[in-house]
Amino acid sequence: MITLWYDGSFAGLLTCIFEMYEHRLKDVSIFQKQKETNALFGDTLDVITDITKANRVWNGLQKRLSRQGCKNVVWNYLSELEGFENALLAFSRYVFDATENIETNFGNPAVLQVAQTAKKVGREKHRMEAFVRFQQLKDGLYYAAIRPDYNVLPLILPHFKSRYADQHWLIYDLQRGYGIKYDAGKETVEEVNISVSTDDELIPNTAILAEGELYYQDMWKDYFHKTGIPERRNMKLHLQHVPRRYWKYLTEKL
Amino acid sequence: MNICTNKCTNAVPLYGMNWERVKEKLGILADAAKYDVSCSSSGSKRDNKGKGLGDTTGMGICHSYTEDGRCISLLKILLTNVCIYDCAYCISRKSNDVKRAGFTVQEVVDLTISFYRRNYIEGLFLSSGIFKDVDYTMERLVRIAKKLRLEHNFNGYIHLKAIPGASDELIKEAGLYADRLSVNIELPSEQSLQKLAPEKRMADIYKPMSVLNNSILEHNGTKALIKSTPKFAPAGQSTQMVVGATPETDNDILHKANALYKSYHLKRVYYSGFVPVSDDARLPVTTPQVSFLREHRLYQADWLMRFYKFSVNEIVDKAHPLLATDIDPKLQWALRNLHLFPIDINRAAYDMIIRVPGIGIQSALKIVEARRFQKLGWEQLRKIGLAESRAKYFITCNDARYNHIGLQPHVIYQQITSNASSKFKTYHSPQLSLF
Numbered sequence: 001m002i003t004l005w006y007d008g009s010f011a012g013l014l015t016c017i018f019e020m021y022e023h024r025l026k027d028v029s030i031f032q033k034q035k036e037t038n039a040l041f042g043d044t045l046d047v048i049t050d051i052t053k054a055n056r057v058w059n060g061l062q063k064r065l066s067r068q069g070c071k072n073v074v075w076n077y078l079s080e081l082e083g084f085e086n087a088l089l090a091f092s093r094y095v096f097d098a099t100e101n102i103e104t105n106f107g108n109p110a111v112l113q114v115a116q117t118a119k120k121v122g123r124e125k126h127r128m129e130a131f132v133r134f135q136q137l138k139d140g141l142y143y144a145a146i147r148p149d150y151n152v153l154p155l156i157l158p159h160f161k162s163r164y165a166d167q168h169w170l171i172y173d174l175q176r177g178y179g180i181k182y183d184a185g186k187e188t189v190e191e192v193n194i195s196v197s198t199d200d201e202l203i204p205n206t207a208i209l210a211e212g213e214l215y216y217q218d219m220w221k222d223y224f225h226k227t228g229i230p231e232r233r234n235m236k237l238h239l240q241h242v243p244r245r246y247w248k249y250l251t252e253k254l
Numbered sequence: 255m256n257i258c259t260n261k262c263t264n265a266v267p268l269y270g271m272n273w274e275r276v277k278e279k280l281g282i283l284a285d286a287a288k289y290d291v292s293c294s295s296s297g298s299k300r301d302n303k304g305k306g307l308g309d310t311t312g313m314g315i316c317h318s319y320t321e322d323g324r325c326i327s328l329l330k331i332l333l334t335n336v337c338i339y340d341c342a343y344c345i346s347r348k349s350n351d352v353k354r355a356g357f358t359v360q361e362v363v364d365l366t367i368s369f370y371r372r373n374y375i376e377g378l379f380l381s382s383g384i385f386k387d388v389d390y391t392m393e394r395l396v397r398i399a400k401k402l403r404l405e406h407n408f409n410g411y412i413h414l415k416a417i418p419g420a421s422d423e424l425i426k427e428a429g430l431y432a433d434r435l436s437v438n439i440e441l442p443s444e445q446s447l448q449k450l451a452p453e454k455r456m457a458d459i460y461k462p463m464s465v466l467n468n469s470i471l472e473h474n475g476t477k478a479l480i481k482s483t484p485k486f487a488p489a490g491q492s493t494q495m496v497v498g499a500t501p502e503t504d505n506d507i508l509h510k511a512n513a514l515y516k517s518y519h520l521k522r523v524y525y526s527g528f529v530p531v532s533d534d535a536r537l538p539v540t541t542p543q544v545s546f547l548r549e550h551r552l553y554q555a556d557w558l559m560r561f562y563k564f565s566v567n568e569i570v571d572k573a574h575p576l577l578a579t580d581i582d583p584k585l586q587w588a589l590r591n592l593h594l595f596p597i598d599i600n601r602a603a604y605d606m607i608i609r610v611p612g613i614g615i616q617s618a619l620k621i622v623e624a625r626r627f628q629k630l631g632w633e634q635l636r637k638i639g640l641a642e643s644r645a646k647y648f649i650t651c652n653d654a655r656y657n658h659i660g661l662q663p664h665v666i667y668q669q670i671t672s673n674a675s676s677k678f679k680t681y682h683s684p685q686l687s688l689f
Binding site: 112126187219 | 273276277280281284285287288289301302305306307308309311313315316317318319320321322323324325326329330365368369371372373374529542546620621623624625626627628630634637638
């Protein structure tokens with residue numbers, strides 16, 4: 001059993017897969033370096049991310065998988081779920097061993113797991129496209145703080161860019177400490193990092209909100225309650241659709 | 255009465271307006287619109303060209319969910335709840351003692367855009383009570399959609415009501431700006447309509463449906479030749495009927511729905527389980543749970559028709575006019591047709607696999623993909639996501655575990671229902687003659 005450590009980047013993960021083939025390693029598991037605990041047995045190897053090696057693996061995957069299949073690999077990476085590296089490793093091994101595209105062989109545990117993880121990430125992406133709640137600030141910026149289960153900012157970016165092409169907006173991922181900011185004038189998106197001591201500092205206080213913002217929030221909250229039918233109240237179903245962990249960031253649930 | 259006259263329609267921007275008053279109106283007019291069940295924002299594609307506001311991607315997004323679990327996708331409001339009609343099942347009927355209000359065109363436009371910019375909604379669902387006359391009301395609805403599209407470059411989703419009795423010209427104009435139009439059929443039969451909504455006639459309801467259907471077909475024909483043809487109601491039309499307020503059977507209702515799908519190419523028929531909104535003597539006394547359960551089974555049957563390739567006669571007929579409440583319509587069909595089972599999951603056609611109780615579209619698609627690589631057994635089928643507790647009576651697979659096969663329908667029924675728990679148990683109708 002040999003443990004490969006990588007730096008947490010996608011290219012780093014692909015480099016690990018390259019090294020596995022390069023050194024003909026059989027029994028391998030991959031862990032991100034800072035997350036790794038000391039209680040590991042067996043050999044370990046520090047893998048230095050190498051773009052050329054990563055590209056060779058990525059090209060190989062692209063050759064053997066459909067666009068959807070490649071997308072699933074990236075989405076598994078963005079899931080950040082514990083052990084996703086080893087799931088992708090098992091999947092890639094199967095991909096490279098097979099003589100045809102096996103991405104729809106759902107009878108195979110590795111294939112099914114990658115497909116199911118991608119589905120979870122897709123669901124979270126869709127959820128965030130729905131659950132982002134912008135608040136307009138005094139300077140005109142539409143700002144939203146979110147805490148998604150998976151790292152979906154890169155996935156929701158195109159949606160928000162094309163939808164809100166004429167307004168300045170910023171979506172900040174509190175969990176991962178970075179945000180994406182769109183400038184309507186320049187039509188560019190940039191990554192932003194705001195250093196704060198607590199997350200509460202990233203929730204705007206009323207003093208910095210634009211005129212009218214609180215009225216719209218108030219009307220939206222009111223609308224949310226008025227559009228429900230009390231005779232049909234079904235909180236179990238409600239919670240299934242809007243799990244409690246998202247409430248803190250939803251205007252209508254505050 | 256608080257209807258705005260022409261004087262206050264256009265010029266006033268919302269800033270500087272009386273927020274409290276707008277909020278109060280929103281409360282009244284959202285409350286009055288909530289019984290319209292449609293919330294769909296899918297089926298239309300509008301790109302955001304040239305940096306306007308919004309786009310519609312075809313997928314539809316539920317931005318939130320009410321505490322009754324329904325999707326909130328659109329700002330669903332009435333333009334006004336003032337109405338000259340007196341339909342017994344409707345909260346806004348003339349004789350009902352409710353607070354009345356009306357939005358100005360500008361207020362609706364501003365609310366839609368302000369909510370949209372904050373990512374609260376996918377767009378606007380606008381309906382209205384009939385004030386003054388039908389054309390006057392319809393013209394206002396169209397004017398709002400037009401203003402959003404042309405003046406505000408708004409590419410979000412717009413669902414408008416096409417009001418029966420409105421002129422063909424207005425209905426057609428509505429199609430130029432709206433993604434979806436809907437005419438509510440209200441009740442499943444002419445007799446019921448006469449009884450509960452004496453001012454309405456089925457013929458008036460079918461007319462705008464027909465105008466829309468013809469315009470959509472004509473548009474699609476032109477579009478095939480000329481790409482630049484402007485959009486016309488790209489998400490099609492839908493309708494809604496109240497069920498449980500009148501004596502029609504599920505057989506009547508589903509055949510009506512089927513006819514609507516066939517004749518007018520409707521995208522959706524919505525069923526609204528009757529909630530008592532008045533003590534009008536023409537209305538039945540019902541427990542809401544009974545009507546919600548019935549509504550649920552009707553939707554399941556509707557799905558069988560639209561996605562599972564069932565014909566309506568396979569689901570209900572004169573001999574089986576009511577859907578069972580304790581088992582779903584697909585299982586009901588399967589138990590009546592046990593001679594078609596078991597099927598071999600590794601060989602059967604997709605169209606047959608989707609007919610197996612406990613297997614949905616997604617699992618069926620996965621199964622036909624996966625079996626190209628290997629013969630599937632229970633372990634794999636379970637992981638793919640089929641409901642073994644129901645499917646096991648109807649399929650064989652690569653595992654030799656066939657002891658569920660060959661049972662009598664009533665035995666299968668008993669095994670399945672005794673293992674299931676339902677919060678609706680107390681409301682289930684007595685056992686129907688299923689088999």
